[in-house]
Amino acid sequence: MTAAQADLAGAHREFLEIPEGIVIDTPRVEDGAAIWRIARDSQVLDLNSSYSYLLWCRDFAGTSVVARDEDSGEPVGFVTGYIRPERPQTLVVWQVAVDRSQRGRGLAASLLDGLTARVTGELGVRRVETTITPDNTASNRLFTSYAERHGASVDREVLFHGGLFPDDGHEPEVLYKIGPLAPLATVAP
Incomplete structure (x- = not known):
């Protein structure tokens, strides 16, 4: 286990347990293709180009997380x-x-909590x-329960109405503003 993995795992225990057989880690460029496949197979996300996931793993790895199968090291979820x-x-x-094989185990919530633990400590994120x-x-x-775990309020407003999108029938994108986040020590498990 790397130091980054240990930090994420330790911070995580304050919130949700990491599902058995899963390690939460920082994404690497070589994870880009697997992350793209997980997004594609979700059938609910707007799929970006495979190239964008490679760039994301390079340029925004510090503000993203990946769940790996403990045995194979393969990504099974991401934020x-x-x-x-x-x-x-x-x-x-x-x-x-989250990969279909891992759904229903609380992995998405664990990933969000792990990422939040990292960015609040390292980058001073409060929202x-x-x-x-x-x-x-x-x-x-997922995000409503996340706000509850972190002692934060949720404000919602339409950020982009459907007519702004070039494809017909796109639903509006509602912005969820969550915060301020409670200090880690005061958040109930």
């Missing part, structure tokens, strides 16, 4: 994020996806933002 340039205490969560379409019940539940 991609970045720091808003004009709001350096805000982490924007871009995508969250999380993400966008969710109204029909995405699973993501709504």
Whole structure:
């Protein structure tokens, strides 16, 4: 286990248990193809180009996490994020996806908690933002329960209405503003 993995695992124990057989780690460029496949196979995420996932693993690895199968080392889930340039205490969560074989184990929530533990400590993040379409019940539940675990409020507003997208029928993207995040020591497990 690397020092980064140990830090993530230790911080994680304050929130949700990491599912057995899973290691949470920082993504590497060579994880880009697997992350792209997980996003594609989710059938709910807007799929970006495979090239963009390679760049993400290179340029935003510090604000993203990957779940690996402990035995094979292969990615089985991920969270991609970045720091808003004009709001350096805000982490924007871009995508969250878990391989079908790992769903129902709380892995997405564990990944979010692990990433938050890292970026609050290393980067001073105090708020999380993400966008969710109204029909995405699973993501709504994931981020609402995340806010509860972290003692934070959730404000919602439409960020991009459907007509802004070039493809017909795109749902509006609702911005979830979560924060301020409670200090790690005061958050109930």
